[in-house]
Amino acid sequence: MTLPIPTVIGDFTARFNAHGLAELSFPSPRASRKSIEAAPVPSHVRAWVKLTQTALNSILAGKTPSQLPPLDLSVGTDFQQAVWRELAQIPVQQTRTYGEIAHRIGRPRAVRAVGGACGANPIPVLIPCHRVLAANGKIGGFSSGLERKRELLGREGVFVRE
C-alpha cells in the first residue's frame, strides 16, 4: 500500500505493509500528489500515515518526534537490522561516525559495511542515516544525494565542516 505523505518540504512516498512502514522515499519533483492507491485505506493505516507525517515534520523542524509509526525492517539482513536499530537511537541534533555505529553493534571493524547498511536503509529520515558522519568530521557519503544530507542536517541545526 503506497501513499503520499505531505510535509513541509514536499510529498514523501511511503509504502506500508501489514507490520507498519516498510519503505519511505524523498519527495521528487515529479511525484504527483494524487493518491497512488485506488483501494480504500484501512483506518489503522491512516493512523500510521498520520504518525509518519507528524514525525517527519518534527524532524524537519529540528525537533524530536514524540512517536514513530511501527517500522518493518524485515527486508534487511541481521547485520543491516542491527545497524538500522542503532541509527534509530541517535537523538535529533546529534551525530555519530560510521566507526561508532560499528562499535556499538559489536563489530568494531565492520566500518565500511556499516556504510553499506546505511545506503540500504529503506526508511531515510526516520531512520536517520544522515546523522552519521565520517570520522574526520566531514560529511561522508549519501546515496540519495549529498545535498539532501546537508539539508537534513541543516534543518536539525548541525554544522558540518567543509
Add this chain to the structure above:
DNA sequence: ATTAATCTCCTAA
C-alpha cells in the same frame, strides 16, 4: 565460489 562495490578509517609519505 569469486568478484566487485560500499554513505570508511588509519597509516605513511
Add this chain to the structure above:
DNA sequence: TTAGGAGATTAAT
C-alpha cells in the same frame, strides 16, 4: 593533504 591498503558485508556473476 593525498595515496594506498585493510577490512566486513552484500549483491551480482
